[in-house]
Amino acid sequence: MKYHHDVDVTLLDRLLQIGELFQRDMARAFAGTGFTPARLRVLWVLQHDGAMTQQALAAELDVTPRNVSGLVDALEASGHVHRAPHPSDRRAVLVELTPRTARIMSRMQREHAELSATLLDAVAPADRAAVERGIGAIADRLAALVEDADA
Amino acid sequence: MKYHHDVDVTLLDRLLQIGELFQRDMARAFAGTGFTPARLRVLWVLQHDGAMTQQALAAELDVTPRNVSGLVDALEASGHVHRAPHPSDRRAVLVELTPRTARIMSRMQREHAELSATLLDAVAPADRAAVERGIGAIADRLAALVEDADA
DNA sequence: TATTGTTATACTCTATAACTATA
DNA sequence: TATAGTTATAGAGTATAACAATA
Numbered sequence: 001m002k003y004h005h006d007v008d009v010t011l012l013d014r015l016l017q018i019g020e021l022f023q024r025d026m027a028r029a030f031a032g033t034g035f036t037p038a039r040l041r042v043l044w045v046l047q048h049d050g051a052m053t054q055q056a057l058a059a060e061l062d063v064t065p066r067n068v069s070g071l072v073d074a075l076e077a078s079g080h081v082h083r084a085p086h087p088s089d090r091r092a093v094l095v096e097l098t099p100r101t102a103r104i105m106s107r108m109q110r111e112h113a114e115l116s117a118t119l120l121d122a123v124a125p126a127d128r129a130a131v132e133r134g135i136g137a138i139a140d141r142l143a144a145l146v147e148d149a150d151a
Numbered sequence: 152m153k154y155h156h157d158v159d160v161t162l163l164d165r166l167l168q169i170g171e172l173f174q175r176d177m178a179r180a181f182a183g184t185g186f187t188p189a190r191l192r193v194l195w196v197l198q199h200d201g202a203m204t205q206q207a208l209a210a211e212l213d214v215t216p217r218n219v220s221g222l223v224d225a226l227e228a229s230g231h232v233h234r235a236p237h238p239s240d241r242r243a244v245l246v247e248l249t250p251r252t253a254r255i256m257s258r259m260q261r262e263h264a265e266l267s268a269t270l271l272d273a274v275a276p277a278d279r280a281a282v283e284r285g286i287g288a289i290a291d292r293l294a295a296l297v298e299d300a301d302a
Numbered sequence: 303t304a305t306t307g308t309t310a311t312a313c314t315c316t317a318t319a320a321c322t323a324t325a
Numbered sequence: 326t327a328t329a330g331t332t333a334t335a336g337a338g339t340a341t342a343a344c345a346a347t348a
Contacts, residue, residue, distance in 0.1 A: 010263065010264055010267035011267050011270065011271050011282075011283060011286060012173075012263065012266060012267035012270060013267070014286050014287060014290045015166065015169050015170065015173075015286060016169075016170055016173060017290050017294075018166050018167075018170065018286075018289060018290050018293055019166065019167055019169065019170025019171070019173075019174075020170070021290070021293045021294055021297050022163075022166075022167060022170075022293065023170075024213070024297065025296075025297045025300060028300070028301065029300070062175075112161070112163065113161055115163060115296075116161035116162050116163035116164070118292070118296070119162065119163060119289045119292055119293060120162050120289075121292075122288045122289055122291070122292035123284075123285040123288050123289065124284065124285075124288070126281075127281035127282075127284055127285045128285070130277075130278035130281035130282060130285070131162075131278075131281060131282055131285030131286070131289075132162060133274075133275065133278055134274040134275075134278045134279070134281070134282030134285070135162060135165050135166060135169075135282070135286070136165060137273045137274050137275070138169060138270045138271075138273055138274065138282075139165045139168050139169050139172070140273070141269070141270055141272075141273035142169055142172045142173065142270060143168075143172055145176075145266075145269075146172050146175065146176045149176060149179070149180070150179065
């Protein structure tokens, strides 16, 4: 979706544009590598929170357990994650990043932080504190609205 | 994806969270109505830019013409768009919103603007101008980075 | 020849429902 | 009984490639 020809672009439009640009860039960057957006989300969660069961993964990603089975199948086939037996529950498995993939994700996390810094750098120094406060307030307000609509 | 347990949430994380929350809310709001995200994007473009060929739609949405055929098929079957003959090119068709759907999209556009205002309202008055400037600067910087990566 | 849209085919993501093994 | 994960099935979104009609 392009924006350059819109006259009345709202603040929300700009915020959504940022999300779209980011996602498109990720998709292009990983096109043909087997790192699809859904699989990257799995790896991202495992990097952040460590090994967990598929149930926990399903709750964290807000998808069905069946969906997680498919994603983990693919990631296991490509050697990015490993299914380990759960130490105390023989029904469950622990999904964990392989060492090589953990290193890849650490690098991605670093690049993500660098991109964040680069973007903040585009903001006038005098505006930066206000922007950080404002974006936090907007995200919190939107989260509250969605929570309400959900209930 | 949840954020409440993260300690080092970057500015970019917050921005992406806003996009995720919005998309999730849209998906929940229209679940079971046939208004899927991809079809809504088609309607949104037609509302903004008016009737256009499927080629133009494909370029605007950044998907293949084949994909557009499927989306327009579904939207035509549900009575939301209409395929009209192109006045000067018999190969092409003009996809246009039906009157009823044009009214629905006008209402959505109004609600979208209202949500934008509500979110800006969550920002401290003294910060609002800086936030609007800052988000614009961030979006522009990211667009430039993606453009570079694309080339 | 080039362009518009469609048919053919395939893969990914996602969901629900029924089932197995274990708790 | 309840929970963890898988098999079966299905629909939506997406892509590439080959093709028909028209420019």
